[in-house]
Amino acid sequence: MKVARVWLAVLMLLVSASAAHAQSIASLFTTLPSDFAHLFTPANGLIAGVGGAGSLAVHPKDDEIAADIYDPSGARRDFFRAGASIGDGVEQSAFALGTYVVGRVWRKPRIATAGADLVDAQIVNGVLTQGIKVATQRRRPSGGSHAFPSGHTSATFATAEVVREHFGWKWGVPAYAIGAYVSVSRMVDNKHWASDVVFGAAIGLVSGRAASLGHVPPRVSITPSLLPRGFAIFGSL
Numbered sequence: 120m121k122v123a124r125v126w127l128a129v130l131m132l133l134v135s136a137s138a139a140h141a142q143s144i145a146s147l148f149t150t151l152p153s154d155f156a157h158l159f160t161p162a163n164g165l166i167a168g169v170g171g172a173g174s175l176a177v178h179p180k181d182d183e184i185a186a187d188i189y190d191p192s193g194a195r196r197d198f199f200r201a202g203a204s205i206g207d208g209v210e211q212s213a214f215a216l217g218t219y220v221v222g223r224v225w226r227k228p229r230i231a232t233a234g235a236d237l238v239d240a241q242i243v244n245g246v247l248t249q250g251i252k253v254a255t256q257r258r259r260p261s262g263g264s265h266a267f268p269s270g271h272t273s274a275t276f277a278t279a280e281v282v283r284e285h286f287g288w289k290w291g292v293p294a295y296a297i298g299a300y301v302s303v304s305r306m307v308d309n310k311h312w313a314s315d316v317v318f319g320a321a322i323g324l325v326s327g328r329a330a331s332l333g334h335v336p337p338r339v340s341i342t343p344s345l346l347p348r349g350f351a352i353f354g355s356l
């Protein structure tokens with residue numbers, strides 16, 4: 120019922136968007152080929168490499184971490200209960216599509232562009248995550264299949280990275296915090312190993328960066344500074 124309500128709300132937004140002569144939903148998918156091509160950048164390679172190395176480093180401790188963090192009932196379980204819903208791929212996709220439609224209805228190009236990238240990021244992330252799950256066939260701590268990597272984690276971090284790319288760290292930090300919350304919740308629920316969520320976060324970041332590449336104006340800052348014996352200008356891109 121919850122998922123049905125989410126999609127009903129999105130459909131209502133779509134009707135409003137049509138009345139406002141919004142860009143067609145089909146046009147969201149025209150950049151997908153380039154988004155997949157953008158996966159193969161040095162920065163994404165570094166992120167995937169660090170994520171893979173981190174996952175391998177944590178792997179020997181998976182059983183120990185799972186035993187320490189799993190909580191079938193109690194305060195910890197109650198606190199992280201919402202993680203299963205927040206990180207669900209359907210709800211993340213609904214949020215992405217809703218963001219795009221709201222941007223079109225309100226005639227806010229920045230929000231609409233971010234929404235389009237959120238949609239593409241979820242598609243890229245879904246293909247990568249599900250492909251790796253099928254290839255690895257890792258068992259979950261609970262005994263289920265398709266553990267590696269964590270799809271909830273990757274979906275949430277894909278959203279977080281697009282938000283950071285478009286709106287900066289002011290919104291990126293809270294989005295990453297939500298990603299971390301969802302990651303821990305998957306271990307508290309005994310659905311994933313620690314190594315699953317570590318690599319899931321890397322997959323999400325890579326997907327979000329690939330979907331946003333070339334769609335965000337470069338942010339340049341130049342800061343003059345006085346030094347004890349001179350003057351310097353610090354710049355960042």
